[in-house]
Amino acid sequence: MIDAATRKLVLSNLWVAFIAFIVACFMGEYQVLERSGFIPALDSPSVYFASVSTHGVLMAFVLTTFFIMGFGYTIATTSLKQPVWNKPLAWGGFWLALVGVVMAAIPLLTGKASVLYTFYPPMVAPAIFYIGATLLVVVPGSGASSCW
Amino acid sequence: MFVQWKKANTGQPVPLAMFATAMNALLWLWTSAGVALEVLFQLIPFSLVGSIRLIRVCPEPYLPGLYIPSFIFG
Secondary structure, eight states: OOOHHHHHHHHHHHHHHHHHHHHHHHHHHHHHHHHHTSOGGGOOHHHHHHHHHHHHHIIIIIIHHHHHHHHHHHHHHHHHTSOOSOHHHHHHHHHHHHHHHHHHHHHHHTTSOOSTTTOOTTSOOOHHHHHHHHHHHHHHHHHGGGGO | OHHHHHHHTTTOOOOHHHHHHHHHHHHHHHHHHHHHHHIIIIIHHHHHHOSOOEEEEOSSTTSOOEEEEGGGTO
């Protein structure tokens, strides 16, 4: 039912979503180990909070947004039995969101954006984290509007 | 695609899965607008200037001063 080009678009989105998911799963395991106190060598509040923040962003934003995009294109093409309306827009959304992920990942992984995934003030992260997170969250919002 | 399908299939109900997907996209659209506004107008300025204090600017110590955000004069 789904043609090869749409399949590639859908799978690209879903791959990013599930790679983010598996990475975040391992971070979750690490957090349990760290908090358990069984391995004293793992004790590090700064690495713990960087990990919790990255885990939250991956699970709450990266997994959800990329899954929504991939799943949405699948449903739209299969249920309506017509191709994706605007492929360049869909690919543009994919790449822009991916750029957002990379921008947010840099301060997250270097421990400069340990503000947890809700990023509430008064905790402050570098501006690049906010720009990346916004690209990631807003782009699918507008990109998925190709559903209309 | 929702609208295109509606135009091509006048009077027919949209498939339920597509309706749900489109409504989810709509929800995501207007809720992410709130996040975008918060980030653009509150968090990014906050992140760029650091914590904001109000500085009393007054040429004469006995007059009521004008309080301006610290980042204006750095």
